[in-house]
Amino acid sequence: MQKTEPSNTNPTLKEQKDHGTFSFPCGLYETYDDKNWNGVKHHWHDELEILYFMEGEFELVINMNIYTITDECFYFVNSGELHSILAKTSVKESAVVFHPRILNFDSYDIAQSRILQPMMKGELYFPRCIKPEHPVFSRLKQEYLEIVNAFYQNGFAPINEYQMVTNDLASQLFIRAGLLKILAFLEQYQLLSVKEHTDDDYRVEIIKNSLAYIHQHYGEKFYVHTLAQNAGLNEQYFCRFFKKYIGKTPVAYINEYRIGRAITLLQDTQRPVMDICLDCGFHNLGNFLKEFRKKTGMTPLQYRKSFSQTHKSK
Structure with missing residues (x-):
């Protein structure tokens, strides 16, 4: 196969869709027992994505890998990864899609230099999957549900049938704090990794x-x-x-x-x-x-x- 050089810099290659708002690029997507929801087609974006599969059977494709999901779990999609979801049954599924810039600090401390900046550059990756048997799962679930709850507080704004955003300052602070705590738990359990090219x-x-x-x-x-x-x-x-x-x-x-x-x-x-x-x-x-x-x-x-x-x- 003839190799072609990556072209991530071309903005037209990305999903042409806003996640969240311009000032707070973070959106919540949820579907509960919606028999009309078949999943999402192949796409990719600069934002990071946390997927929480609650019930049902799914086929998740990320880059060249296919994952069959039948039990509760978390999956993570990193920036630029090609992915799709096929719902094979009636399902319960939730996703938070966010740009890592909402987590940045003005002060250049160790968290900024070792985690946030590399994540912004696409050099540091989330783990692919966290299942209930992993000791960090319960902590991730608690923080994730707190993030979801923050979207519903103080006048959330439904963008469409599936996406919600919030313009409430307190809710945005709770969401940002929850995402930082998720990063902290992943760092604590040494689950963040350096991107390897293949x-x-x-x-x-x-x-x-x-x-x-x-x-x-x-x-x-x-x-x-x-x-x-x-x-x-x-x-x-x-x-x-x-x-x-x-x-x-x-x-x-x-x-x-x-x-x-x-x-x-x-x-x-x-x-x-x-x-x-x-x-x-x-x-x-x-x-x-x-x-x-x-x-x-x-x-x-x-x-x-x-x-x-x-x-x-x-």
Whole structure:
């Protein structure tokens, strides 16, 4: 495999989504027995993420590794790591996503130099998983639940169906303190580690660059051989490589992403279906309708009508 240089500096490669607010980049995501929540697709971000799996069965993918989760546990996602979650049953799951800059100190003390600065630079990593049998688990759980509770105090602000933020100063201080205590417990049990570069880093960058290209050019006409060429691989190998790590072929992923964008436009605008079809990269209406029905079980107009009626009744 031809190696490509990592390109983490390109902001377009990252998830285009705000976690928390500009002044306090920390958000809480929760789902409880929501049968409509299937998980989250492959993405990555600069922020760190603490995942608390409470009940249900999940498939968590981080970079090149797949984790099957059936019991209560914590997982950690470090900055820039490609990850996805698939919910296989009705689940209870929670996540706190935060930028490490909210923990910085003005004074350059030992915590700043040995933990916070290396974490900001992506040189110090969280452990991957903490399970109940580990002696630190109960302490992490207590602090995590205190952080969750702080989001609900003094007028939390739901951003959408799943994300919550808080603009309350006291709540932000409690959240910051809780995150620092979690870092302290991890340091106490020597669970923070220095980042080691492996061949998987290059494989992850190939996938991230390929997904970024699709997300940027989904409205244009392009072919799989373009993705393969950008990755420095032959097309046949690239297709096998992509399917192995994403779980579907490049063509299936491209169509699914385009339909997802079309769904958003149907929800948010009254634009004609044909315009949406063309803007989302489908140059054949019949193919667009077929892929849309495969994803939703409806035609675009039926979907728009159903979505409108559902939200009017709320």
